[in-house]
Amino acid sequence: MTMPPLTRDRWLRCLIAIIALCLLHPDSPVLADDETQILQLLVETIKQTDDPKIQGSLMRGMISGLEGRRKVAAPKNWASLNAKFAQNADPEIRNLALQLSQFFGDADAKLLALKTVRDKNAELKSRRQALQSLLNQQNEEASDLLEFLIEEPELRLDAIRGYAAVENAGGPTVLMERYSKFTEEQRRAVIETLASRQFYAERLLRSLKDNTIPRNDIPVHVARSLNKILGQSFIDYYGEVKPVTTDRIKTIAKYKRMVSGSALEKANASRGRVVFKKSCASCHILYGDGAQIGPDLTGSNRANLDYILLNSVAPSYDVPESYQMVLIHTIDGRLVTGVIAEEDATKVVLKTVEQPRLVIAKADIETRKLSKKSLMPEGQLDQMKPQEVRDLIKYLQTTEQVELAK
Numbered sequence: 460m461t462m463p464p465l466t467r468d469r470w471l472r473c474l475i476a477i478i479a480l481c482l483l484h485p486d487s488p489v490l491a492d493d494e495t496q497i498l499q500l501l502v503e504t505i506k507q508t509d510d511p512k513i514q515g516s517l518m519r520g521m522i523s524g525l526e527g528r529r530k531v532a533a534p535k536n537w538a539s540l541n542a543k544f545a546q547n548a549d550p551e552i553r554n555l556a557l558q559l560s561q562f563f564g565d566a567d568a569k570l571l572a573l574k575t576v577r578d579k580n581a582e583l584k585s586r587r588q589a590l591q592s593l594l595n596q597q598n599e600e601a602s603d604l605l606e607f608l609i610e611e612p613e614l615r616l617d618a619i620r621g622y623a624a625v626e627n628a629g630g631p632t633v634l635m636e637r638y639s640k641f642t643e644e645q646r647r648a649v650i651e652t653l654a655s656r657q658f659y660a661e662r663l664l665r666s667l668k669d670n671t672i673p674r675n676d677i678p679v680h681v682a683r684s685l686n687k688i689l690g691q692s693f694i695d696y697y698g699e700v701k702p703v704t705t706d707r708i709k710t711i712a713k714y715k716r717m718v719s720g721s722a723l724e725k726a727n728a729s730r731g732r733v734v735f736k737k738s739c740a741s742c743h744i745l746y747g748d749g750a751q752i753g754p755d756l757t758g759s760n761r762a763n764l765d766y767i768l769l770n771s772v773a774p775s776y777d778v779p780e781s782y783q784m785v786l787i788h789t790i791d792g793r794l795v796t797g798v799i800a801e802e803d804a805t806k807v808v809l810k811t812v813e814q815p816r817l818v819i820a821k822a823d824i825e826t827r828k829l830s831k832k833s834l835m836p837e838g839q840l841d842q843m844k845p846q847e848v849r850d851l852i853k854y855l856q857t858t859e860q861v862e863l864a865k
Contacts, residue, residue: 501517501521506536511551522559522562526806526818527806527807527818527819528562531563532563557575557589562596569593572601573604575589576589576593577604583614586614587617590617594625597791601621602621606629615645616645616648620813622634623655632662654681654684654688655795657688657792664692679838710773714768714772717845717848718848722849726853729864730864732864733850734854735749735855736748736863742834745855748860752798752834753835764856771840772837774836782834783798784830784832786826786830789825790824797809797810797834806819
């Protein structure tokens with residue numbers, strides 16, 4: 460039987476309900492009643508339609524409102540609706556229902572998600588969503604699966620980053636044993652993951668000292684995190700992570716000499732694009748390529764050498780508020796650094812170098828500090844060879860995209 464179309468009034472009520480779900484604060488004394496009514500309205504509305512697009516839109520709205528939450532009371536009739544969706548031919552609808560059931564503490568949903576993650580014949584997107592959903596719920600069984608998932612090339616990066624989401628005593632050993640066989644992107648993910656927790660960072664420092672990991676594999680932004688986590692023990696090995704802003708004019712003059720005249724003319728923009736992908740694209744977009752964490756550089760004042768050098772040498776010189784760095788320590792010992800993408804009563808969503816969208820429940824935050832510094836670390840150019848600096852500047856001054864050097 461075909462369901463009647465949803466009325467405009469019903470749609471408006473659902474939209475308001477989803478917005479309210481995002482704004483309700485978990486410590487509010489009226490939360491339980493309000494949340495129950497909101498979820499009930501949305502569930503009843505989903506039941507009233509057979510249109511998978513409408514069902515999917517409403518369930519995605521519910522998931523967005525519940526992000527960062529755990530053990531939410533299930534609305535009335537959700538169990539019967541979920542059972543119906545379990546038989547749905549549309550994998551997207553099944554996945555959305557599975558994610559919602561995990562928010563509601565459904566043990567069967569957890570087992571099904573674990574089964575999906577383990578199933579090598581399941582759709583990759585479904586496995587990835589199931590894994591992320593489980594890790595968001597701090598599921599230790601999913602964390603234990605990471606050692607096996609890391610052997611699958613298509614899920615390797617997800618598995619490496621998964622160790623940051625849930626602390627795992629065996630994680631550092633798993634990552635260190637495979638480090639030399641990983642790609643450059645995967646090795647970077649390992650370094651960033653191991654710099655996220657005290658226990659991990661201590662193991663990383665031992666690997667640096669015994670040369671299992673080369674010192675040059677530590678990017679400046681990771682060195683900054685390790686400095687905060689390990690303190691003097693890291694400084695004794697690595698040296699002071701010094702800001703260069705005090706010698707800003709002198710440093711800019713040094714790089715200006717390095718790229719002046721014929722030196723820049725002989726530089727190669729295609730090689731510079733390779734340097735950009737390695738050092739800059741994890742935060743910035745240029746010609747549609749890169750990540751949207753820092754400003755899009757495509758329309759910036761890149762023809763001006765002084766502008767490029769000032770923002771490269773002293774990125775914290777003039778930071779817009781929307782790009783100021785936030786440092787969050789979670790109650791389970793994780794250190795996260797990023798810029799705020801979204802925030803509501805229950806969660807903070809960060810854009811980080813490691814992940815473009817990282818959700819942290821406010822209930823999980825122990826301390827939070829806003830820094831006037833840019834997420835982009837100072838001394839970035841100091842990590843490059845002179846020719847790499849010249850090639851990068853050449854690429855940044857291009858007016859159209861160039862081929863990537865082989």
